[in-house]
Amino acid sequence: MSVQTQEQILSDLAAILRDFHGREYSGVIGPKTLFFGELGMVSIDAVLLAEALEHHYQRSFPFSRFLAEISRDGTRDMQVGELAAFLERELNGGEGEV
């Protein structure tokens, strides 16, 4: 299986998030973009995004563990780059950083 770079994954994420379940976003989506604060997502959107990514990459990911970690203090937002790093690690067999 080919190695996925974080840049490729960010590009995939931006394409998915650009028009996500009828919620269009016209700004630049980059690694620092905030999933909740800037893209206006709510909790169920994170679940739907996880499902969309599993469909896109045709495999499952331990999203529950990732989401639990980023929401541990109950207030933190999620940067798109953090999600990309998580996906990179999973897609490339444990490499990369979250």
Add this chain to the structure above:
Amino acid sequence: MPFVDLEGVRFHYQQKGRGEDVVLIHAVTSNMAIWLFTNVLDTVAEEFRVTAYDMRGHGASDVPATGYTSADMAQDLGKLHAALGLRPALLVGHSFGAVVAVHAAVLFPEIVRGLVLYDPFFPGLAHLEPNLAEASVWKDVRDALVENGVNLPKEVNFTALFRMVAELSPDQRDRIRTNLDPTSWRWLSQLTQLAATTCGDDVFRAAGLTEERICQVRQPVIALYDEQTSFEATRRFLQEKLPNCRGDTIPGAKHVAPLQNRTDFVHLVQKHLRALAASHDS
């Protein structure tokens, strides 16, 4: 996206793991994300086949105008159970999700093997909890909104809450968004979709789940309540009146243990599911 159509209403669900069936039922005004953001789904899926779903009107499921009593939602659960071909299941319900679980156990005992009830208030036991307006589940939300210039009645009124959220002006939204913590704001902003439904009134109807019927539950029950629960009388009732009920306590929590004490919440849910499963085997 995994959806299942149940007689014209489309339900969003996820399923993971292998083994005995467990169904996770979120609280009213919540959605299945609570089980992912707290890692309950993956943790329980290490030992069970777990199904989590969005109740009608919630998350990504359809939002019909009516049908939000615990009886209606127990019917949904029964249909979901059949449509997905589940075996008799262990049900984990949070708050009103636990009421739905008990109602399902009464209506369809053949599909329910055991229940973990987390911090529920039962409309059919409302006489045991006369000070509901002072319960944190309502008072904390109301106080936060009143502080931000939103008028809500002192008495519990979810219909008013849903309509208020739907009718917020842009200025009010900005002010509340600035002053509330992000998690509370995200929760509040999702209530808009319930404004045009009967949910706010329906969830406070006993809908046939009376004191007498609750006592008919024969399956093993875990009454998991928060250390600072607002529903102590309900907890005592369940432990004293149900023939097969044990209690347990989540330290330091106040109705939203998945956010307030996630570690103990996940640990206790997993521990009690294991015990319930083992009790079937023995």
